[in-house]
Amino acid sequence: GAVVSQHPSRVICKSGTSVKIECRSLDFQATTMFWYRQFPKQSLMLMATSNEGSKATYEQGVEKDKFLINHASLTLSTLTVTSAHPEDSSFYICSAFGAGQGANTIYFGEGSWLTVV
Amino acid sequence: GENVEQHPSTLSVQEGDSAVIKCTYSDSASNYFPWYKQELGKGPQLIIDIRSNVGEKKDQRIAVTLNKTAKHFSLHITETQPEDSAVYFCAATANYGQNFVFGPGTRLSVLP
Numbered sequence: 001g002a003v004v005s006q007h008p009s010r011v012i013c014k015s016g017t018s019v020k021i022e023c024r025s026l027d028f029q030a031t032t033m034f035w036y037r038q039f040p041k042q043s044l045m046l047m048a049t050s051n052e053g054s055k056a057t058y059e060q061g062v063e064k065d066k067f068l069i070n071h072a073s074l075t076l077s078t079l080t081v082t083s084a085h086p087e088d089s090s091f092y093i094c095s096a097f098g099a100g101q102g103a104n105t106i107y108f109g110e111g112s113w114l115t116v117v
Numbered sequence: 118g119e120n121v122e123q124h125p126s127t128l129s130v131q132e133g134d135s136a137v138i139k140c141t142y143s144d145s146a147s148n149y150f151p152w153y154k155q156e157l158g159k160g161p162q163l164i165i166d167i168r169s170n171v172g173e174k175k176d177q178r179i180a181v182t183l184n185k186t187a188k189h190f191s192l193h194i195t196e197t198q199p200e201d202s203a204v205y206f207c208a209a210t211a212n213y214g215q216n217f218v219f220g221p222g223t224r225l226s227v228l229p
């Protein structure tokens with residue numbers, strides 16, 4: 001199946017700083033990528049939909065100025081958590097959907113654990 | 118919009134037994150139903166999917182059945198093994214290529 005790579009897998013940052021998480025589709029072009037947040041023992045919460053070359057669409061309640069999403073190419077989307085606070089600590093997961101060989105559904109990245117201290 | 122319910126929330130089975138997880142959806146226009154397995158600390162992995170023009174699909178020990186009339190679909194795992202222990206999510210979408218609506222998940226524990 002298609003491969004989606006997410007980096008870093010774990011990151012610790014100080015409160016008030018910004019951290020960037022990358023999501024790459026390794027063997028297909030991803031016209032659409034999704035960013036989720038997952039709290040322990042809970043389901044996936046969609047934060048935003050990222051379309052290549054256009055602004056991301058954020059879900060209700062998600063601060064677009066805090067969670068900056070950039071989808072500059074067909075294989076890369078980034079999520080930047082700005083001015084991070086301890087309550088932003090969570091498991092962030094990206095997924096990708098794209099046209100091309102092996103990519104006819106949504107595939108997830110490995111997830112990124114963010115700890116804000 | 119679409120709403121997906123999933124039952125049970127937790128399921129414990131003995132190794133070798135079968136496990137069944139059921140999901141119901143609300144949007145009759147939904148036509149694609151994937152299942153994902155999520156192990157602790159990892160991203161969800163697609164394990165099987167089914168489209169609305171098919172009633173059943175099987176891949177080794179895993180099968181999915183779809184009842185469009187009743188708007189439910191189920192995941193069946195036979196001959197369960199300890200490595201099947203994980204959280205399983207179902208999803209549904211009527212707009213292929215857009216986001217899927219996920220169920221709340223089922224935590225499956227396979228007891229040796």
